Amino acid sequence: MRRRRHPGHARRGGPHPRPRGGGGQGPRERAARHPPRRDAHDRHDRRGRRVPRLPHRAAHRAARDDARRGAPPRRRGPVSPRQHGPQGRSRRALPRARRRGGRHLPPRGARRGVRRPRRHPHSQGGSVTAAPALDASALAALAGRSLLLTTDWNDAELEALLATAARLAALDRAGRMPALLPNEVAYALFFDHSTRTKSAWAGAAARLGMQPVIVDGATTQVEHGESAAETGAMLGMNVHALGIRHDRILGEGQTFLREVRRGVDQYLAAAGERRAVPVVNLQCDVDHPTQTLADLMWLRERLPGGLRGRRIAVSWAYSPSYAKPLSVPQGLITLLTRHGAEVTLAHPDGYRLMDACMERAAAQAAASGGAFRVTDSMDEAFEGADAVYPKSWGPYDLMLERVAANRARDAAALAAIERRALERNAAHRDWICDERRMALTRNGGALYLHCLPADIGDEVSPGVMARHALDVARQAQGKVYVIAALLAVAKVPDLARRLEEAGR
Structure with a gap:
């Protein structure tokens, strides 16, 4: 029986007719004669077929939020069936596959027998359910x-x-x-x-x-x-x-x-x-309430079990830059003493804080079961401390002199007061948080805190700051x-x- 010739086949020696409808051609021949239009950002498989791209992550997130609000999904071009599934064009990611018995498959990229490192609480992807309950x-x-x-x-x-x-x-x-x-x-x-x-x-x-x-x-x-x-x-x-x-x-x-x-x-x-x-x-x-509340959040995160009975040193430190406000140490002693902490305030003679703040701190420490004391020795404050907060502030009597000069708008008087404050600071250059003083703390491993910017080399040694640089940055982020x-x-x-x- 003679085999029927396909219309797309040419006779021997004759001209090759134009194929009709792709008959007699395999996928490679069709791809060669009719190459797909290729965009700069398209991906293709080995046979030249275009592989649709998944939507951008931001578009994914926006569509997910739409779905939570009950809004209809937005159409943003081709979406892979792997993403939207047979049920429709929902942008929600499909759940991970399960083995028989309901056990989850291991996450992508994880090998059996290899423990994945635990994320730091400040890393991306932290658990929302781990946050405190809301009243x-x-x-x-x-x-x-x-x-x-x-x-x-x-x-x-x-x-x-x-x-x-x-x-x-x-x-x-x-x-x-x-x-x-x-x-x-x-x-x-x-x-x-x-x-x-x-x-x-x-x-x-x-x-x-x-x-x-x-x-x-x-x-x-x-x-x-x-x-x-x-x-x-x-x-x-x-x-x-x-x-x-x-x-x-x-x-x-x-x-x-x-x-x-x-x-x-x-x-x-x-x-x-x-x-x-x-x-x-x-x-x-x-x-400085937003700063001290962020400090409290950071202390609670790094000192499990709370602040009750914890020794915290709030200390003056030398600064050659300017006479800094009193608000941070005052805010610390009036907040931390409410939580049962044993707070020690250290400063040289002449650098006291406002009377109302000192009285409030003492009363709150007595009510909370904590302690509040004042010393003129930085070493004594650091001994056995769980956390240290060394920073500079201006001499109290000169800060009071600023008031009259500011009301009179006397720029020369304000500049003279600033010079005198820095000269007085210079008499206490040895008030620095360095490696020797950090070794005096509990097991030599106390937390170092600062509201930033710290005067490196004066308030704190470069080595101590380098060791705690990431921690103080995370401490500051809590203010957001x-x-x-x-x-x-x-x-x-x-x-x-x-x-x-x-x-x-």
């Missing part, structure tokens, strides 16, 4: 609150705030931080220099979906005599949250903050606006989540439920 009633009680001093808040309120900060940190590291306050303005006034606090304010606001605005206080009408209350009324009219740093002059910073808050509250009441504009102390002459928590608890209704949903 909905406690958070609801914080609605509309400002933070001017940590002593204005009771222990339960501070615990609710710190639990919120820990939850926001866990959500952020897991890539699930919700935009709780979109399209709102977070305005900050700085009457002193800053790097970490400015970036923490901007980072916290951006993570919540707000627009951060940071302004040099010297460029405002306050420099021309506008009152703090009038400034607060105007800013309360236009912004949704307000942060202020005013720390150089004793007796002025905290007063300015309270007057600004009074102006904000009076405007909102007169206008009948039922919205919250919290005022956050970003450092004043009395306290403290500020975010302050804004969230003051402004977001039903915050506990929304954060629980974001963590699922």
